[in-house]
Every structure is written in C-alpha cells, then in structure tokens.
Amino acid sequence: MAASPRDGIPLAVSTVIFALRSDAESGLGALWIPLVRRITEPFGGRWALPGGWVRAEEGLADAASRNLLETTALEPTYLEQLYAFGNVDRSPSGRVVSIVYWALVRADQAERATEGENVRWFPADDLPELAFDHNVIIDYALWRLRTKLEYSRIAQAFLGETFTLTDLREVHEAVLRRPLDPANFRRQVASTLVPTGAVVSGGRHRPPKLYRYNQTIEVVDNGPISREKTGSNRAIS
Incomplete structure (x- = not known):
C-alpha cells in the first residue's frame, strides 16, 4: 500500500477473487484465489489480499477495480461489495477501515492473471496465515459465495x-x-x-x-441501488 491518508481514519479497499481451477491431485474443479506478498511492514513478507488506498476522486468500486488491475491484471465481470472491516486493532500500524469486495472470474480469465514472486494463486480452503485479518475476510467471502450459489445465478x-x-x-x-x-x-x-x-x-x-x-426470474439481492449507479462492473444476480 502507498502512504496512508493524513487526515481521519484511512480508507482502503481489498478484494477476494475466486476462480475455478483444476485440482492437481483429483483433477476436479476447486476454488482458488490470488494473493499478493507484502513487501513493507507491517506483516512484511506475508501474503495478503490485493488492495490499496481509496483515492479522493474515485468511488469504492472504481478503487477496487483499479487495484485489481494494477496488482493482478484481472478485470472481473462480477464485482460485489462484501463487508466493511474496521476493528480498531486490525492493523498494528494504526486503525484502517477496509471496504472489501469479492469478485468471480472464469478459468480463461484467471489464466491471464499476473503471476510472479509477489503474486500467486492459492487454494481458497487451504491458505497460509495471512496479513491482518485477511483469513477471516476470506472465510466470510467463502460463506457468502456458497450461500448465494443456492438461490442466484452467480454460477x-x-x-x-x-x-x-x-x-x-x-x-x-x-x-x-x-x-x-x-x-x-x-x-x-x-x-x-x-x-x-x-x-x-x-x-x-x-x-x-x-x-x-432464465432472465425473467428476478433473484436480485443487491438492494435498491443499481449496479449502474455505483459505477462498478455488472453484477450477475
């Protein structure tokens, strides 16, 4: 992340990106997520969710999309706000509020993602100890995905x-x-x-x-604010 904003509580965005990839042992599909290695303190060297600070001139979804593109080269077609994480002690360097999004990408899109020493894909259900509260965030995103799969067109x-x-x-x-x-x-x-x-x-x-x-069956649960008004990518209900 860049330097923290000077005034007020710093506001950041992070994104949990899910893709289906074949498991090497079973050959079956499994959920994977890309993580980035932190190169600065706190938690230098640990893996974390891609994210960064929100710029003054951009909306939250725009900030999430920009950070994803800069860190992973991914442009997901499904991007939805997940939750706001703001516990006082979530960062040892001072209080930070993170607006977390979750995104879904197809396998062919995931193959085009940037990978290297500091960007790597991990099985979503078998992660190392991550920076900050990112393990908790991913657990919540997994629960949300599995719950929404049962009643929506998210697949x-x-x-x-x-x-x-x-x-x-x-x-x-x-x-x-x-x-x-x-x-x-x-x-x-x-x-x-x-x-x-x-x-x-x-x-x-x-x-x-x-x-x-069947697009005539309405199963939207994004609330009264449409995806067009937020400026984010189109959601699949």
Missing part, C-alpha cells in the same frame, strides 16, 4: 452466458465441495434454465444441450 460468472448441465453441476460441486446427484440437480435447477437450442459439437456421444439462465 454464470464462472461459465459465461451458455453452458451444459454438467458444466453447471461441476461449478456447484466445486464451490460446495461435495458431489451432487445429477438427476436431483437437474430437477432443482430446471425452472431457472432455458434451452438455447444449441448443442456442444465435436463429441463422440450424443451432444449435450446448451442452456442459459
């Missing part, structure tokens, strides 16, 4: 506009960390999906159908 952020039922089920399995019965899953999501009329070509067997989410 689309990992998949794109169209997908097969198998694709969708594998996203749910990776996020929830448990296998799901294909037949039961099909029944549970049937009312939220619309067949596109297209199929996946090139396979040896019967080509699977492609679906999209």
Whole structure:
C-alpha cells in the first residue's frame, strides 16, 4: 500500500477473487484465489489480499477495480461489495477501515492473471496465515459465495452466458465441495434454465444441450441501488 491518508481514519479497499481451477491431485474443479506478498511492514513478507488506498476522486468500486488491475491484471465481470472491516486493532500500524469486495472470474480469465514472486494463486480452503485479518475476510467471502450459489445465478460468472448441465453441476460441486446427484440437480435447477437450442459439437456421444439462465426470474439481492449507479462492473444476480 502507498502512504496512508493524513487526515481521519484511512480508507482502503481489498478484494477476494475466486476462480475455478483444476485440482492437481483429483483433477476436479476447486476454488482458488490470488494473493499478493507484502513487501513493507507491517506483516512484511506475508501474503495478503490485493488492495490499496481509496483515492479522493474515485468511488469504492472504481478503487477496487483499479487495484485489481494494477496488482493482478484481472478485470472481473462480477464485482460485489462484501463487508466493511474496521476493528480498531486490525492493523498494528494504526486503525484502517477496509471496504472489501469479492469478485468471480472464469478459468480463461484467471489464466491471464499476473503471476510472479509477489503474486500467486492459492487454494481458497487451504491458505497460509495471512496479513491482518485477511483469513477471516476470506472465510466470510467463502460463506457468502456458497450461500448465494443456492438461490442466484452467480454460477454464470464462472461459465459465461451458455453452458451444459454438467458444466453447471461441476461449478456447484466445486464451490460446495461435495458431489451432487445429477438427476436431483437437474430437477432443482430446471425452472431457472432455458434451452438455447444449441448443442456442444465435436463429441463422440450424443451432444449435450446448451442452456442459459432464465432472465425473467428476478433473484436480485443487491438492494435498491443499481449496479449502474455505483459505477462498478455488472453484477450477475
């Protein structure tokens, strides 16, 4: 982070970025997040969430997007405010309030992310001890993602506009960390999906159908302030 603002309580933004990547051992999808290594005190050398100070001329979501681009080169299509963390003792160098966002990116987007000595991807459920209260923040973001997956179209952020039922089920399995019965899953999501009329070509067997989410079903929980008014990236309800 740059130097702290001179007056008042410093205001920062941090972002938890989730991507689905294949687990090396099982070959199954799993949640991963990018972390950055701190090069200054406090907590020099420890891994932390990407973030930084909010500039006077920018909104919170704009600050989160800018910091993500500068530190990881990621531009997520799903960016949502998670929570404000402001415990008095969360930073040993003085009080800092962090507005935390969470973001979702597709696997192909994650592959384009900056990686190096000070930026690295980690399994979201198997993290080292992080700087500040960032382990607590990530635990909260995981809970939020897993809860919202049950009632929203948020899985689309990992998949794109169209997908097969198998694709969708594998996203749910990776996020929830448990296998799901294909037949039961099909029944549970049937009312939220619309067949596109297209199929996946090139396979040896019967080509699977492609679906999209039914946009006429309203499942928004972002409150009365629209995503357009905040200036942030488009959220997927």
